[in-house]
Amino acid sequence: xxxxxxxxxxxxxxxxxxxxxxxxxxxxxxxxxxxxxxxxxxxxxxxxxxxxxxxxxxxxxxxxxxxxxxxxxxxxxxxxxxxxxxxxxxxxxxxxxxxxxxxxxxxxxxxxxxxxxxxxxxxxxxxxxxxxxxxxxxxxxxxxxxxxxxxxxxxxxxxxxxxxxxxxxxxxxxxxxxxxxxxxxxxxxxxxxxxxxxxxxxxxxxxxxxxxxxxxxxxxxxxxxxxxxxxxxxxxxxxxxxxxxxxxxxxxxxxxxxxxxxxxxxxxxxxxxxxxxxxxxxxxxxxxxxxxxxxxxxxxxxxxxxxxxxxxxxxxxxxxxxxxxxxxxxxxxxxxxxxxxxxxxxxxxxxxxxxxxxxxxxxxxxxxxxxxxxxxxxxxxxxxxxxxxxxxxxxxxxxxxxxxxxxxxxxxxxxxxxxxxxxxxxxxxxxxxxxxxxxxxxxxxxxxxxxxxxxxxxxxxxxxxxxxxxxxxxxxxxxxxxxxxxxxxxxxxxxxxxxxxxxxxxxxxxxxxxxxxxxxxxxxxxxxxxxxxxxxxxxxxxxxxxxxxxxxxxxxxxxxxxxxxxxxxxxxxxxxxxxxxxxxxxxxxxxxxxxxxxxxxxxxxxxxxxxxxxxxxxxxxxxxxxxxxxxxxxxxxxxxxxxxxxxxxxxxxxxxxxxxxxxxxxxxxxxxxxxxxxxxxxxxxxxxxxxxxxxxxxxxxxxxxxxxxxxxxxxxxxxxxxxxxxxxxxxxxxxxxxxxxxxxxxxxxxxxxxxxxxxxxxxxxxxxxxxxxxxxxxxxxxxxxxxxxxx
Ligand SMILES: Nc1ncnc2c1ncn2[C@@H]1O[C@H](COP(=O)(O)OP(=O)(O)OP(=O)(O)O)[C@@H](O)[C@H]1O
Numbered sequence: 067x068x069x070x071x072x073x074x075x076x077x078x079x080x081x082x083x084x085x086x087x088x089x090x091x092x093x094x095x096x097x098x099x100x101x102x103x104x105x106x107x108x109x110x111x112x113x114x115x116x117x118x119x120x121x122x123x124x125x126x127x128x129x130x131x132x133x134x135x136x137x138x139x140x141x142x143x144x145x146x147x148x149x150x151x152x153x154x155x156x157x158x159x160x161x162x163x164x165x166x167x168x169x170x171x172x173x174x175x176x177x178x179x180x181x182x183x184x185x186x187x188x189x190x191x192x193x194x195x196x197x198x199x200x201x202x203x204x205x206x207x208x209x210x211x212x213x214x215x216x217x218x219x220x221x222x223x224x225x226x227x228x229x230x231x232x233x234x235x236x237x238x239x240x241x242x243x244x245x246x247x248x249x250x251x252x253x254x255x256x257x258x259x260x261x262x263x264x265x266x267x268x269x270x271x272x273x274x275x276x277x278x279x280x281x282x283x284x285x286x287x288x289x290x291x292x293x294x295x296x297x298x299x300x301x302x303x304x305x306x307x308x309x310x311x312x313x314x315x316x317x318x319x320x321x322x323x324x325x326x327x328x329x330x331x332x333x334x335x336x337x338x339x340x341x342x343x344x345x346x347x348x349x350x351x352x353x354x355x356x357x358x359x360x361x362x363x364x365x366x367x368x369x370x371x372x373x374x375x376x377x378x379x380x381x382x383x384x385x386x387x388x389x390x391x392x393x394x395x396x397x398x399x400x401x402x403x404x405x406x407x408x409x410x411x412x413x414x415x416x417x418x419x420x421x422x423x424x425x426x427x428x429x430x431x432x433x434x435x436x437x438x439x440x441x442x443x444x445x446x447x448x449x450x451x452x453x454x455x456x457x458x459x460x461x462x463x464x465x466x467x468x469x470x471x472x473x474x475x476x477x478x479x480x481x482x483x484x485x486x487x488x489x490x491x492x493x494x495x496x497x498x499x500x501x502x503x504x505x506x507x508x509x510x511x512x513x514x515x516x517x518x519x520x521x522x523x524x525x526x527x528x529x530x531x532x533x534x535x536x537x538x539x540x541x542x543x544x545x546x547x548x549x550x551x552x553x554x555x556x557x558x559x560x561x562x563x564x565x566x567x568x569x570x571x572x573x574x575x576x577x578x579x580x581x582x583x584x585x586x587x588x589x590x591x592x593x594x595x596x597x598x599x600x601x602x603x604x605x606x607x608x609x610x611x612x613x614x615x616x617x618x619x620x621x622x623x624x625x626x627x628x629x630x631x632x633x634x635x636x637x638x639x640x641x642x643x644x645x646x647x648x649x650x651x652x653x654x655x656x657x658x659x660x661x662x663x664x665x666x667x668x669x670x671x672x673x674x675x676x677x678x679x680x681x682x683x684x685x686x687x688x689x690x691x692x693x694x695x696x697x698x699x700x701x702x703x704x705x706x707x708x709x710x711x712x713x714x715x716x717x718x719x720x721x722x723x724x725x726x727x728x729x730x731x732x733x734x735x736x737x738x739x740x741x742x743x744x745x746x747x748x749x750x751x752x753x754x755x756x757x758x759x760x761x762x763x764x765x766x767x768x769x770x771x772x773x774x775x776x777x778x779x780x781x782x783x784x785x786x787x788x789x790x791x792x793x794x795x796x797x798x799x800x801x802x803x804x805x806x807x808x809x810x811x812x813x814x815x816x817x818x819x820x821x822x823x824x825x826x827x828x829x830x831x832x833x834x835x836x837x838x839x840x841x842x843x844x845x846x847x848x849x850x851x852x853x854x855x856x857x
Contacts, residue, residue: 085177085197087128088155093120094132094181094191098139101263102154103250106175113168114142119190121158121171129158132195133173134181135260146184146191152268155179155195175250178267200246201271210273213280214248220283221252227290246272249279256286330366333375334358340382347386350542354381377479380486380540385499389548390458392500394425399455406451407444408585413437413572417452431529436508436553436561439574440804442624445554446504448574452552453502460502461492465519466510474522476539486539489526489546500548509555511562520562527551527568575803576623576691578810580833582616590629598636605639608654615658618665621811623691623804635661676782676855679774683766684787684809684817686801691808693785694763695752698770703746711751714759720790721749724768727794727846728775735850737775747771762799764790765818765849778854785809786818786849794846798822803829810834816841818849 095117102108112121124131134153136144160172179195186192203210218239225235242248253266253275262282269275318331341354357374364371399421403414416435423430437445446462453460468474468488476487485491492503511519525531526546534543555561558571577585587607595601615635620627638661639651653661679698684691707725709718728735729742749767765788773780787805789797798820799805809817821842827835843849 088130088176088195088197089127090196091185091192091194092127092130092132092155093123094134094149094153094184094193095120096136096144096149096191097133098136099260101135101253101258101260101267102133102156102173102175103254103263103267104154104175104177105247105250106154106254107159108156108173108175110171110173111164111168112171116143116190118167118169121161121169123190123192124158130176131156131158131173132179132181132193133175135264139260146187149181150264150268151181152198152264153179153181154267155197175254178270198270200275202244202246203273206243206245210245210276213273213276214243214245217248217252217276217280217283218242220280220287221255224283224287224290227287227294244272245276249275252283253279256282258282334362337361337378337382341378344382344384345387346381347543350381350386353542354378373479377539380490380494383494384490384540384544385493385497386544388498389500390498392424392428393455393457394421396422396425402455403448403451406447406454406589408588409577409581410444410448410574413448413574416570416572417448417455421452421456431547433570434527434551434553434568436555436558436569436571437574438555438558438571440556440576440623442622442626442629443574443576444625445574446506449502449504449552449554452550456502456550458500458502458550459496459498460504461496462504462506463488463492464506465523466507468511468519471519471522472538474519474526476537478538479541484539487522487537489535490537490540490544493544493546493549499545500550502550502552505551505553507555508553508565509557509560520565524564524568527553527565575801576807577625578807578831578833579613579616581831582620582625582628583612585625586612586616586628586632590625590632594629594632594636597633598640600636600640600643603650604643605636606650606652608652610655611653611658614655614665615662617811618667619658619662621667623807631662676779678777678779679770680782681766681770681773681780681853682782682785682812682814683763684785684805685760685763686799686804686808691801691804691806691811693808693812693814694766696763696766696770697750697752698767698774699748699750700741700745700774701748702744705743706746708746708748709750710748713751716761717751717759717763720761720764721767723792724764724771724790726792727768727790728771730792731794732775734847735772735776737772741775747774761789761797762787764788765796765843765846768794768846769849769853772850773854776854778856780853781816781855783814784816784818784853785812785814786853788818788820788843788849790846796820796843796845796849802826806830806834806838806840810837815839816852818843818852820844 095112097110100108112118120131132153133156134149134151137148137150138144141148154175155177156173156175158171159174162170164170178198178200180198182194182196184191184193206214221239222236238251239248242251249266249272253263256279258266266275266278266282269278314331337358338355341351341358344351346354357378361371361374361378364374396418400414400418403417407414420435437448439445449462450460452458472487474487474489476490477484486494489503493499493501496503505523508523511523525535529547532546532549535546536543553569558566561569591607592602595605615631616628619631622628635653642651659665679700681696681698683694683696685694686692707722709721713721725747728737732739732742749770751763766786768790769780769786772778785805787799787802789799791797802819802823803826806817815837816839818841821844824842827840841848841852843852
């Protein structure tokens with residue numbers, strides 16, 4: 067209730083007119099939605115034609131008008147039966163004509179009355195009315211007083227809740243001592259529903275009316291209390307937002323004062339969004355947000371802030387949930403492998419099996435595949451082909467020479483310039499959490515006082531542990547279980563045993579000359595032509611020229627050198643074309659020297675003749691199989707043994723064992739006993755700068771020794787490999803396939819091997835077997851019989 071209304075009301079109550087003077091017949095106006103109570107002052111907007119007339123005509127009736135509520139407020143033209151019988155006689159206090167033709171009238175309720183009859187219905191309603199008097203109680207007993215007090219108090223409370231309470235209202239309420247007046251005053255301000263209002267109006271017993279009002283008031287009070295509560299909550303929310311906004315603005319202002327820009331805030335918001343987007347595991351997200359809060363509290367340019375910033379950058383750039391969808395069409399995968407690689411049947415078969423299992427059971431934690439073989443045989447490119455076939459990203463990390471555990475696992479953040487380990491860096495570069503991750507040269511892992519990288523790698527590779535790999539820098543677990551790790555090594559011997567235990571080795575030995583020629587034609591040359599901007603029309607290789615490049619310009623198990631030579635030929639032709647020369651350039655055996663210079667590897671064997679004290683062993687090195695000369699010389703002395711040529715301990719022991727065998731069997735071998743005491747023995751293995759080791763040269767050393775002591779020549783077309791026991795037994799060796807390829811490259815035609823290695827002949831390509839004769843032996847005597855030429 068506005069204060070102005072209250073003032074008016076007081077005035078009206080004081081100036082209450084004489085009810086007897088009210089005419090019996092007065093105009094009648096139906097009203098909608100509002101019940102007018104006695105003493106109530108109310109502005110009415112009158113728009114309907116009949117109502118306008120009634121109000122205007124009221125002037126003729128001492129400004130009295132009977133107001134009765136329509137039963138249906140929607141009705142535009144209510145008739146006599148559409149209004150309630152009981153209504154209010156009101157007096158028009160003020161009337162203003164509005165520009166749109168409507169009338170604004172201020173009316174004041176004077177008395178309750180009953181509509182007795184409609185005297186006039188046309189033009190406007192005129193009705194006969196009968197005043198209804200209230201039934202007042204005889205006296206105000208304690209109950210009525212209590213009721214009145216209750217109503218007054220609740221009214222004050224309600225007004226207070228709505229923020230409309232004032233001292234005047236309190237005064238007004240306290241001055242009212244009639245239950246009927248109190249009921250009407252409160253009811254007129256309660257915003258009641260029409261039915262409730264009408265019911266109150268029709269109740270003539272003032273106490274009963276007040277009781278009814280009291281009930282409605284109590285209900286309204288409850289409603290308003292709840293509403294106020296809701297509003298307070300909404301307000302709180304709004305004011306909290308406003309407060310936050312205000313504080314943020316203040317922080318901005320402070321930052322500006324401190325010389326820091328808005329960039330900081332933008333950065334924080336940016337980080338927050340990125341962290342949310344990353345979909346980190348719950349614990350990790352908590353930690354990241356904690357670090358972000360720390361960053362927020364720091365000076366923008368402080369060194370610690372930049373440490374945290376780098377850390378958060380690292381977190382948000384890691385592929386926590388990003389994966390590529392696996393493509394597991396085995397036929398297509400086979401095509402991809404075939405397209406990129408010639409031969410390598412075993413490796414391809416194993417890869418396809420792996421992919422098939424993955425297709426049928428994606429959850430199976432597969433074995434870790436490790437390709438073992440000399441450099442340049444296609445280990446890395448096989449890894450790439452796997453990624454291509456599965457449509458995964460590929461990343462390669464070379465482990466060669468990594469000695470520090472921190473390289474794998476990262477440095478703790480307390481170190482200056484700390485970084486995450488190479489594994490996480492790789493994943494960050496890939497941008498997905500399921501790439502094919504190739505760990506190259508696992509056999510070259512070092513280990514020293516800086517920790518053991520192999521134990522960290524164990525955690526990376528082991529499917530039982532790697533779903534929560536902990537990087538020191540990141541300091542939260544990262545799931546590596548979706549990564550497909552593929553390892554490569556040149557030799558299996560030096561792979562740390564704990565790692566070896568978890569791998570499946572796939573051996574890839576070197577290629578034969580024929581294989582190399584085919585690979586060069588089908589794969590390497592097309593690639594090199596493309597790299598150098600040439601086409602097949604620019605160049606023509608004669609078949610012999612390619613053979614020549616393979617045999618005279620390269621000596622390797624793999625294909626790197628060959629690739630370089632082809633590149634060199636292509637480069638030279640590219641230059642000619644760029645200089646303007648026209649035509650198709652032929653590369654033949656005759657003009658090869660123009661492109662590649664003189665041949666670099668003339669078959670050494672061709673230069674060597676069978677000699678006394680010179681045996682040919684076969685070794686298996688990191689770069690594939692190789693032949694190895696064992697030179698032995700005798701010179702007058704006291705029977706001492708000299709070993710040179712950077713040979714390792716195992717090889718030295720082999721040499722001693724071979725000498726002991728020779729001494730022990732001197733008679734059978736036809737050696738004079740004196741020869742051992744009067745001569746010093748020197749065994750040398752060229753090339754002296756390359757370290758050599760291993761027991762497999764045992765029979766070659768024995769052969770060279772016996773040859774030196776007996777003066778019989780060793781057949782230079784015979785190569786041999788086998789460990790020797792003191793009693794002359796020939797023990798098995800490893801890497802037979804590589805050694806055989808090495809022998810072929812060296813121009814050897816016969817290879818002596820231990821009987822126990824006979825089973826390995828199965829793995830040797832037919833083309834090699836057709837060019838080499840393999841002699842399987844059990845005892846050194848057999849070797850000597852075969853290798854030593856008759857005098
Ligand atoms: N069977 C093959 N068919 C076609 N190309 C091959 C084959 N094997 C190797 N290559 C090619 O030879 C080159 C050297 O191969 P790659 O780099 O994969 O060797 P690697 O075994 O990984 O060597 P390293 O041990 O030094 O890393 C690559 O260009 C590769 O495409």
